[in-house]
Amino acid sequence: MMEREGSRKKHFNQQKLIFVLLIVMFFGFTAIRPEFASPRSIDNILRTLSMYGIASMGMTLVILTGGTDLSAGSVMALSGVVGAGLLGNAISAANPVKLPFALTVAAALTACGFIGLINGLCIAKLKIAPFVATLAMMSIARSLVYVTADSVVQGVSGSPITFMDDGYSMLGQGHIGPVPVQLLLFLAVFLLLYAFLKYTRTGRAVYAVGGNQEIARLAGIKPMWVIILCYTLCGVLAGLSGLILVGRLSSASTVAAKGYELDFITAVALGGTGMRGGSGGVAGTLLGVSFLAVMNNGLDMVNMPSFYQYLIKGTILVLAVYADKMLQKEKN
Amino acid sequence: MEGMKEKKKTVRISLKDRICLAVRPHLVILFALAALMVIMSLIAPNFLSKGNMMDIIRVNSIKGIMSIAMTLVLLTGGIDLSVGSTFAVAGAVTASLTIGGYSDYITSNLFKCNTYAAILIGLSVAALIGLANGLIVTKLKVEPFIATLAMMIFARGITYLYTGGYPINFKPIPADFAWFGKGYLGIVPAPAVLFILVALAGGWLLRYTSFGRSLFAIGGNRETARLSGIRTERNVCLTYVLMGVMAGLAGIIMTSRVASASAVAGESYEMDVIAGVVLGGTLQSGGKGSVAGTVIGIFIFGVIENGLNILGLPTYYKLFIKGLVIILAVGGRYLFPNRETSRKIGGV
Numbered sequence: 001m002m003e004r005e006g007s008r009k010k011h012f013n014q015q016k017l018i019f020v021l022l023i024v025m026f027f028g029f030t031a032i033r034p035e036f037a038s039p040r041s042i043d044n045i046l047r048t049l050s051m052y053g054i055a056s057m058g059m060t061l062v063i064l065t066g067g068t069d070l071s072a073g074s075v076m077a078l079s080g081v082v083g084a085g086l087l088g089n090a091i092s093a094a095n096p097v098k099l100p101f102a103l104t105v106a107a108a109l110t111a112c113g114f115i116g117l118i119n120g121l122c123i124a125k126l127k128i129a130p131f132v133a134t135l136a137m138m139s140i141a142r143s144l145v146y147v148t149a150d151s152v153v154q155g156v157s158g159s160p161i162t163f164m165d166d167g168y169s170m171l172g173q174g175h176i177g178p179v180p181v182q183l184l185l186f187l188a189v190f191l192l193l194y195a196f197l198k199y200t201r202t203g204r205a206v207y208a209v210g211g212n213q214e215i216a217r218l219a220g221i222k223p224m225w226v227i228i229l230c231y232t233l234c235g236v237l238a239g240l241s242g243l244i245l246v247g248r249l250s251s252a253s254t255v256a257a258k259g260y261e262l263d264f265i266t267a268v269a270l271g272g273t274g275m276r277g278g279s280g281g282v283a284g285t286l287l288g289v290s291f292l293a294v295m296n297n298g299l300d301m302v303n304m305p306s307f308y309q310y311l312i313k314g315t316i317l318v319l320a321v322y323a324d325k326m327l328q329k330e331k332n
Numbered sequence: 333m334e335g336m337k338e339k340k341k342t343v344r345i346s347l348k349d350r351i352c353l354a355v356r357p358h359l360v361i362l363f364a365l366a367a368l369m370v371i372m373s374l375i376a377p378n379f380l381s382k383g384n385m386m387d388i389i390r391v392n393s394i395k396g397i398m399s400i401a402m403t404l405v406l407l408t409g410g411i412d413l414s415v416g417s418t419f420a421v422a423g424a425v426t427a428s429l430t431i432g433g434y435s436d437y438i439t440s441n442l443f444k445c446n447t448y449a450a451i452l453i454g455l456s457v458a459a460l461i462g463l464a465n466g467l468i469v470t471k472l473k474v475e476p477f478i479a480t481l482a483m484m485i486f487a488r489g490i491t492y493l494y495t496g497g498y499p500i501n502f503k504p505i506p507a508d509f510a511w512f513g514k515g516y517l518g519i520v521p522a523p524a525v526l527f528i529l530v531a532l533a534g535g536w537l538l539r540y541t542s543f544g545r546s547l548f549a550i551g552g553n554r555e556t557a558r559l560s561g562i563r564t565e566r567n568v569c570l571t572y573v574l575m576g577v578m579a580g581l582a583g584i585i586m587t588s589r590v591a592s593a594s595a596v597a598g599e600s601y602e603m604d605v606i607a608g609v610v611l612g613g614t615l616q617s618g619g620k621g622s623v624a625g626t627v628i629g630i631f632i633f634g635v636i637e638n639g640l641n642i643l644g645l646p647t648y649y650k651l652f653i654k655g656l657v658i659i660l661a662v663g664g665r666y667l668f669p670n671r672e673t674s675r676k677i678g679g680v
Contacts, residue, residue, distance in 0.1 A: 068477070070603075126663035129616040131411070133662075135603055139655035146648035157646045259600070262413075262481060275475045307497075310489025317482040322472045 014272040014324035015284050021316075022291045029298035036301050043180060049293035050186035051244045052263060053286065057189050058237030059264040060285045061230040064197075066210045066277025067123060067130030069234050073260035074141035075112050076242030080252035081145050081161055083108035083168070083243050085152035090163040095152040101167030109239045115141055116235020120228030138261070149254045160253040172247025182244045189237065193282045206230060210277025266313070267292050270320050354624065361612065361628045361661070368632060372639035379642060386521055392634035393527035394582045394589075396627060398605045399612075400534040401578035403626045404571045406609055407538075407547040409554070409618025410469065410476040412572060415579040415605060417487035418461045419598030422580030424491055426454030427500040427593035430509050437496030447509045455580045461487055462576020466569030484602070491595045500593040513589030523585050530578065535623040543567055551618025607654070608633055611661050632657065 029036040055072055062069045084090060086107055088098030099107070115137060122133040146158055153159045174181040197203040208216040209223045216223050246252045271288030273280025292313075299309045355362065373380045398415055405412050427433040428440040429450035445453075461483065468479040502509075515522040538544035549557040550564050558564045579598075587593040606616075612629030614621025633654060640650050 122659055122663060126659075127666045128659065128662045129610075131606075132610050132616055132658060135607060136655040136658035136662075138603070139651040139658075143648035143650075143652035143655070146646065146651075150646075157648075262484075265477075266481065266485075269478050269481075275477050305492075307489050307492035310485050310492065314482040314484075314486025314489065317485070318468055318472070318474055318479060321474045321478050322468075325473055 013327035014320060015287055017323055017327075018270055018272075018284075018287050018291050018320060022287065022294060025291075025294055025298060029294070029302060032302050036298060039178070041297070041301070043178075045293050045297045046183050047180045047248070048297065049290055050180065050182040051241050051248070052260075052267065052293065053186045053289040054182075054189050054244070055238045055241035055260070056264045056267045056285050056289045057193050057282055058234035059261075060268050060271070060273055060280070060282050061193070061197075061206065062130070062234045063265070063268050063273050063275060064206050064210045064277055064280060065227050065230050066213075067227070067231070068134065068265065068275070069116075069119065069231065069238075070131065070134040070261050071115065071119060071137035071141050072234065072238040072264055073257040074138045074145065075115050075235050075238040076245060076257035076260060077145045077252075077254065078115065078141050078148070079108040079112045079239035079242035080246035080256055081148040081152070081254065082111050084161040084163050084165075084246050084252035085148055087163055087165055087168075089165065090152055090161045092154050093152055093161075093163075094154045101165060105167075105243060108243055109236050112235040112239025112242070113232050114235070116232040116238075117228065119235065120231030123231065124224040124227040145254050149252070158254045160251050162251045164250060168243070168247035169250065170247070172244050172249070185240065185244070189240070190282060190286055197281055202226065202229065207278055210279070212278075263292070266317055270317060272324060357622065358613065358625050358628055361625065361632065364661070365628055365632050365635065368635050368639075372635060372642075376639045376642040379639060384638065384642070386519075388631070388634050388638045389524045390521040390589075391638075392630050393521070393523035394586050395601065395605055395608065395634075396527045396630045397523075397530045397578050397582045397585070398575075398601070399608045399626050399630050400530050400623055401571070401575040402605050402609045403534065403612070403614050403621050403623055404538070404544075404547055405476075405575050406606070406614050406616060407551045407618055407621050408568050408571055409551045410568065410571065411480060411606070411616070412465065412575050412579075413477065413480040413602045414461065414465060414483035414487055415575065416598035416601035417484045417491065418458050418576050418579035419583035419586070419601060420491045420593075420595060421461065421487050421494070421583070422454040422458040423583035423587035423593040423597055424495050424500060424595065425457050426450045426584045427502070427587050428494070429453055430502070430506060432502045432504055432506050432509075433500050433593075434503055435495065435498040435500040437498045439494055439496070440500050447506050450509075451512075451584055454584050455577055458576045458580025458583070459573055460576070462573040462579075463569070465576065466572035469572065470565040470569045488595075488599075495593070495595045497595055499595075502591050505588070505591050509588055510591070511588070512585050513587070513591075523589070526581065526585065530581075531623055531627055538623060543570065547571065548619055551615075551620070553619075604633070607658055611658060613665070 035041055055076060059069055059072060083104045085095055086097055086099045086104040087101070088095055119134055119137050122128045123130050149159065149161055150157050152161055170181055172182065176184065197206060205216065205221045205226045208219065208221055209226045213223045242257065245256060267288040268280070268285050269275065269288070270291055271280065271284030271286070273284055295312070296309065299312070378384055398419070402412060402415065428435070429443060429445050430447055431444045434440055465480055465483050468474050468483070469476050511522055513523065517525045538547065546557065546562045546567050549560070549562055550567060554564055583598060586597065608630040609621070609626050610616055610629070611632060612622070612625030612627070614625060636653055636657070637650055640653070
């Protein structure tokens with residue numbers, strides 16, 4: 001109970017730690033490889049960060065309610081194949097439907113929102129543990145990915161949908177001035193969610209539900225609707241990330257984004273949002289996701305073998321969460 | 333306390349009643365398993381053949397061994413996402429130490445020893461990973477989800493580091509090592525023998541030892557358990573160590589079965605294992621669950637997978653049905669609660 005009070009103060013420390021590490025890391029990598037700070041490299045980092053970031057924002061909402069969403073990776077892939085499939089200009093396409101770019105985006109995001117809605121219903125209505133419900137949805141959504149891709153592309157089951165479309169290229173590779181389009185989308189999502197969580201009644205209710213559902217209910221909040229809303233939003237945002245991924249590659253793969261959900265959860269945890277819910281926020285996740293993007297890109301650029309990246313990532317995750325607990329204790 | 337009372341009562345009742353008591357909580361999933369087998373035997377040719385049955389048992393024993401230990405971990409309200417990585421570490425370490433194991437990386441050629449010593453070392457490494465998990469969870473108070481997620485990443489890194497990314501193969505595989513994956517004891521496949529032993533040990537632990545009974549109490553309410561004199565931290569830590577050892581054992585059996593250890597072995601196994609345990613009626617929030625349920629849960633998935641493979645259906649059917657089964661089974665338990673079963677579950 002004690003931990004949940006004063007959520008803003010509590011996570012100041014972990015966020016500060018991650019922020020300092022982020023700055024140190026950035027200058028460290030630049031010192032070893034000056035190209036790391038080149039515009040091209042930074043552009044690359046920002047684009048990776050945005051793609052992961054959008055889905056991580058949705059994950060933050062879900063974790064704030066005390067849940068988790070393991071289906072996020074599969075949902076990303078689903079939005080990719082639905083969006084790319086409906087375009088109707090895929091190579092060796094069997095799908096006669098030809099929709100304009102905007103409609104395919106709308107259809108993909110609706111499908112993902114629907115998956116999120118079902119997640120929310122299973123958790124809020126059927127009272128299935130979030131881990132279990134979304135684990136099941138991870139399987140189901142992945143199977144829908146295969147069904148969709150196979151109905152669009154002739155040939156071997158599970159073939160990717162390869163296509164050319166200006167709209168998607170803009171989404172995944174485009175720039176407005178020097179700024180990547182996906183970064184703008186990411187910042188828009190971030191600001192909207194930040195304002196939502198901070199200034200709206202429903203946003204505050206998310207924290208209340210995560211803190212203690214029963215008390216939230218007694219305070220006149222309907223926890224069920226808050227939970228359903230959060231999972232639906234998480235689905236939509238994972239879908240948007242999926243479209244960006246597809247736009248970046250001009251190809252929607254059936255095995256895309258496998259295991260990404262754990263990356264999103266890692267980013268959220270690094271940002272100081274507790275897995276029990278009720279504390280943390282999207283600002284921390286912005287920091288967490290930046291940290292991971294800089295670290296992954298930097299370690300690649302200094303030619304660190306990928307083995308060590310695993311070791312470093314695992315260690316930092318535990319240490320960051322532990323450090324937070326320690327700093328909290330000292331404060332008390 | 334309750335465990336003691338129950339024990340006294342069971343001493344008096346007859347064997348028949350005892351079997352009824354043990355079976356009743358699992359009636360629904362047992363029925364589901366039986367129905368599945370009937371359906372599969374009708375639509376899939378050769379499903380009921382002896383060879384296929386042995387195959388199902390052999391394949392699912394490997395995940396089964398892990399799921400028994402996962403049941404203990406979930407009972408305390410914990411979770412272990414690192415089992416797939418531990419599986420790979422133990423397999424790689426054992427393969428590299430076994431005579432005949434070779435790869436293009438230096439670690440496989442440094443030191444060779446007796447098969448059983450190699451297995452023992454593999455299991456010890458797995459136990460160490462489990463111990464690290466347990467200590468991080470109990471001493472550093474990091475949530476099990478985050479702690480074992482970090483360990484999943486970390487241990488995968490160790491596997492890559494140790495194998496250099498190269499698979500470890502055998503030239504040739506020693507007979508005593510091959511037995512663990514491919515051998516038989518009488519007509520029973522060796523992995524199944526080990527699975528049965530692990531399941532019996534798990535059931536015994538949960539039913540008849542104070543350690544096992546304490547896990548229910550810890551999962552029910554940790555503070556109350558601590559105040560009633562249970563060494564919660566030690567016992568929770570022990571479940572992670574056991575989990576590590578069982579994941580290691582499963583990894584070693586798999587290495588022997590496919591005669592190769594790879595750095596990517598066991599990826600996403602944690603999800604399959606947890607799904608099986610949860611399907612078997614163990615609550616993910618802790619405090620309620622049973623080994624028998626877990627065994628049935630694992631075999632339900634095993635039968636679905638095997639039947640669909642025989643029918644030659646694409647893998648995505650399997651994914652879809654698997655997800656649906658979890659939602660129906662776990663959601664159904666809430667919609668149609670059975671008072672009696674929910675009280676009696678948590679026995680054998």
